[in-house]
Amino acid sequence: MSTLEDLKDESGEEVETMTAAEVLRKLEEAWLNEKFAEDLLEAKTDLVECMMEQISEMEDNISRAKKGDFKVSIHRLEIDRIRYVLSSYLRSRLLKIEKFATHLLEEEKVRKDDEPSKLSPEEFTFAKDYDKSLESHLRNLALRHMPAHIQSLDPKQIAVRPNLDKYVFLRVNEDTEGVLVEEETLDTGEEIVDMKRGDQHIMRYRPVAPLVASGAVSLI
Amino acid sequence: MTMKASENYFDIDDILASNERIPCRVELPIYRLGYLDSSHESEHLLPGTKIEFPYWLGRAVCSRRRHIVRVDLPKQYREGYREILSADATVVDLHKLGPYYYSFGTKLLHFEHVASADIAKSMVKTFQTRFRKIMDSSQNAYNEDTSKLTEKLDEAERSLFRSGQFGLHDFQRWETRKTEKLTTSNMVRNHQKRKRNVMDSNVD
Amino acid sequence: MLAEKALELVRELERSIDGSLPPYNEDRVRQVLEEMRVLYEQNQKDVSATVAGESGLFSGVQVRHAALERNKRCLLAYLYNRIEQIKKMRWEFGSVLPTEVKYNLCEQEMQWFGRYNKLLANYMMSIGGSGGLDLTQDMKPPKTLYVEVRCLANHGEFETQDGNVIVLKKNSQHFLLRSECEHLIRQGILEHIVH
Numbered sequence: 068m069s070t071l072e073d074l075k076d077e078s079g080e081e082v083e084t085m086t087a088a089e090v091l092r093k094l095e096e097a098w099l100n101e102k103f104a105e106d107l108l109e110a111k112t113d114l115v116e117c118m119m120e121q122i123s124e125m126e127d128n129i130s131r132a133k134k135g136d137f138k139v140s141i142h143r144l145e146i147d148r149i150r151y152v153l154s155s156y157l158r159s160r161l162l163k164i165e166k167f168a169t170h171l172l173e174e175e176k177v178r179k180d181d182e183p184s185k186l187s188p189e190e191f192t193f194a195k196d197y198d199k200s201l202e203s204h205l206r207n208l209a210l211r212h213m214p215a216h217i218q219s220l221d222p223k224q225i226a227v228r229p230n231l232d233k234y235v236f237l238r239v240n241e242d243t244e245g246v247l248v249e250e251e252t253l254d255t256g257e258e259i260v261d262m263k264r265g266d267q268h269i270m271r272y273r274p275v276a277p278l279v280a281s282g283a284v285s286l287i
Numbered sequence: 288m289t290m291k292a293s294e295n296y297f298d299i300d301d302i303l304a305s306n307e308r309i310p311c312r313v314e315l316p317i318y319r320l321g322y323l324d325s326s327h328e329s330e331h332l333l334p335g336t337k338i339e340f341p342y343w344l345g346r347a348v349c350s351r352r353r354h355i356v357r358v359d360l361p362k363q364y365r366e367g368y369r370e371i372l373s374a375d376a377t378v379v380d381l382h383k384l385g386p387y388y389y390s391f392g393t394k395l396l397h398f399e400h401v402a403s404a405d406i407a408k409s410m411v412k413t414f415q416t417r418f419r420k421i422m423d424s425s426q427n428a429y430n431e432d433t434s435k436l437t438e439k440l441d442e443a444e445r446s447l448f449r450s451g452q453f454g455l456h457d458f459q460r461w462e463t464r465k466t467e468k469l470t471t472s473n474m475v476r477n478h479q480k481r482k483r484n485v486m487d488s489n490v491d
Numbered sequence: 492m493l494a495e496k497a498l499e500l501v502r503e504l505e506r507s508i509d510g511s512l513p514p515y516n517e518d519r520v521r522q523v524l525e526e527m528r529v530l531y532e533q534n535q536k537d538v539s540a541t542v543a544g545e546s547g548l549f550s551g552v553q554v555r556h557a558a559l560e561r562n563k564r565c566l567l568a569y570l571y572n573r574i575e576q577i578k579k580m581r582w583e584f585g586s587v588l589p590t591e592v593k594y595n596l597c598e599q600e601m602q603w604f605g606r607y608n609k610l611l612a613n614y615m616m617s618i619g620g621s622g623g624l625d626l627t628q629d630m631k632p633p634k635t636l637y638v639e640v641r642c643l644a645n646h647g648e649f650e651t652q653d654g655n656v657i658v659l660k661k662n663s664q665h666f667l668l669r670s671e672c673e674h675l676i677r678q679g680i681l682e683h684i685v686h
Contacts, residue, residue: 119619134653140636147633147670154629157618161626165578189617193610200606204574208599209566212524214531217559225296225567296564297571302501317550319533323492341492347557348550355550467634469669469676469683472583477511478592479679 090117091149098156100279103236103286105272106229107163107171108279110187118153122146164190168198169226231273239266241283248274300442304387305394308339311349311356342394349398358398363388366402369409376416385441389414417444425451429459493530493558497523497565504572512576515597520566527562530555577604581611582627585678628673638669640681 094114101108125146132139164171164186171186171194178184186194202220210218239262248270249258262268262284278284295301317323317332324338332338340348340356348355362368363384372379381388392410396403424436425448433452437445460466471479500519507513534555537548577600580588586608593601616623646659652671659665659680675681 116619119621119624123621143668144633144636147629147636150624150670151629151632154624154626157624158626161614189614192617193614196610196613197607200603200610201571201574204599204603205567205570208520208570208597209524209563213527213563214559217527217531217563227295227297297568299501299505299568299572302498302565302568303505306498315550316547317554318537318548320551320554323554343561344493344554344557347560348553353553355553464685467631468685469631469638469673471679471682472677474580474583475677475679478584478589481511482591 087117087121090114090121091152094118094156095152096282096285098152098159100286101156101159104276104279105231105233105235106276107160107167107185109183109185110160110190112187115153115157115187118149122149122153160190161193163229164194165197166227167229168194168201169222170228172198173222173226231271231276233272234269235272235275236287237268237270237275237279237284238287239264239268239284243278243283246274246278300387300390304390304442305343305346306341307361307387307391309342309345309361309395310359311338311340311345312336312359313338313356315355317355342391346394346397351399358400360395360400360402360406361391364392364395364402364406366405369405372409372413376413377420379413380439381413381417381441381444382439387443388441389443414444418447421448422451424448426455428452429455493554494523494526494561494565496526497562497569500569501565501572504569512573512580512592512595514595515573515600517597520569523562523566527559530559530562534559573600574603578607580604581607583677585627585674586612628670630673630677633669636669637666638672639684639686640665640667640672640676641684642680643682644680646675646680 094111097108097111097114125142129139129142129146175184175186175191184191205220206218210220242264243262246260246262247257248260249255251257260268260270267287275284279286313332313334313336316334319330321327321329321331324332324336327336338356340358345356345358347353349358368384385391389410392406396407400406421440421444428436433448437448440448457466470476496519500516500523503513503516534552537552541548577596580592581604584592588596588604596604611626615626618624618626641664642659642661645661648656649659650656652668657665659675664684672681676683
């Protein structure tokens with residue numbers, strides 16, 4: 068016999084169910100940030116793996132549940148919803164990884180050991196293979212037929228880079244004082260903003276990028 | 288911002304914008320390239336020759352270090368036109384002056400012409416003045432032919448107009464609960480349409 | 492003007508922004524490469540002459556060099572933006588392209604499509620450690636578990652997740668798990684009915 072209680076019992080303690088909800092909330096936040104940020108944010112590999120495990124656990128439970136059990140449908144819909152957030156999150160990242168592959172790999176090359184990588188190991192493999200396949204395509208059809216001195220591809224010249232000066236909408240999660248949003252120029256002075264929890268702003272992405280990474284603000 | 292010229296190497300719009308013409312005056316002889324000047328039939332381009340070069344070429348032969356040609360401002364960025372724009376920018380057919388008015392104009396700033404600062408100011412002002420009207424029309428045109436509304440817009444403005452329209456359509460679809468409908472992907476739909484057209488025309 | 496042919500290639504793509512890919516223009520690509528070869532040879536000649544003592548040839552070399560770079564940029568942009576479209580096809584048509592679409596791709600582009608297909612499959616399989624995740628599915632937020640669909644074409648037998656076999660016949664209507672029929676909807680075989 069399988070009831071909602073059973074499903075829950077099999078997936079673990081009450082505490083763990085709570086944690087799963089918390090993980091999902093974090094994943095949803097990462098998803099929105101990723102959707103609205105111009106550049107690729109740090110990979111939330113742990114959240115992804117955790118939610119993937121959660122899905123397969125729920126699927127196991129469902130397959131053991133009695134046919135026609137009404138609660139099964141609710142769990143299935145919940146799985147569909149989690150899977151949607153997960154795939155949409157990973158799709159946003161994949162789009163950027165393809166677009167900025169050359170740039171990201173250049174960054175990866177100069178990354179220091181104590182800095183975290185933006186790419187998960189799987190994404191890194193994909194970016195490398197993708198970049199290579201694109202280059203060899205350009206080489207086969209065009210570059211190798213060109214005069215020798217012009218055959219090279221300079222990553223600095225061709226790499227597509229995120230435009231960090233785009234404007235974004237954001238919501239403040241933690242009070243943050245003294246955010247320098249505009250540098251001083253010849254015409255205008257510098258502009259500094261104090262952000263209060265709950266405030267919403269529209270501003271250039273560049274000055275707030277570190278705050279998105281730290282979680283002090285969320286993109287909306 | 289849409290006005291910011293994309294420096295993306297593969298960007299189609301940037302390639303087209305960098306093909307816009309600049310009036311140049313040859314300063315140093317350019318041997319055996321007389322054929323670039325279709326109005327003359329000489330073998331060489333000699334000093335004093337007036338010729339229009341696409342931006343990408345002008346940039347390569349006129350810089351701080353190189354003075355093979357001297358470049359002049361295209362007329363649509365000169366004072367006369369700037370005055371017209373400052374009088375009432377909203378009525379000007381910028382597409383005719385453009386079609387990459389802002390992005391080409393931004394590129395021209397590289398030449399550090401004496402009027403550069405004025406050109407930059409004029410473009411910002413022009414955009415600000417026209418912005419309100421563009422957003423307004425893009426948010427209010429629904430289910431109608433928009434080609435009349437966009438024909439006088441430069442390419443960057445057109446893409447702004449389009450994003451306004453996307454937003455509007457998405458909102459309407461959401462209001463009428465159409466967003467939840469799963470649909471055939473665009474490419475598949477266009478492909479089927481084309482295939483049907485081919486079949487129809489074969490029947491005729 | 493120099494590099495005109497190369498610009499024409501770029502314009503071909505600009506004109507077809509609605510998502511249909513024009514046939515790969517092998518002839519024009521060859522013409523661009525030929526123009527580059529000629530420019531290069533003329534520059535070689537001028538450089539040798541300069542070494543031999545002739546002066547004033549630098550301007551011409553500079554102009555031709557700029558034209559070489561411009562040709563290169565346009566040609567690479569042509570290939571690159573076609574690849575962007577081809578990638579989109581993988582997401583919209585699936586891993587098998589309709590014949591008429593394939594027809595507009597050159598041999599190397601078909602090969603690239605295959606490579607991309609494989610890259611993507613490998614990546615999707617590696618997500619999360621066990622079993623992976625099909626990212627070409629779940630394109631919209633789910634509202635209901637089941638959806639009502641109508642067949643737009645005869646598709647034959649279809650086994651549902653719970654093991655039943657149904658026949659997807661043109662104009663027949665079914666109630667299916669959304670997750671199992673999303674691909675068929677995107678490929679235009681089923682139509683989602685919303686009341």
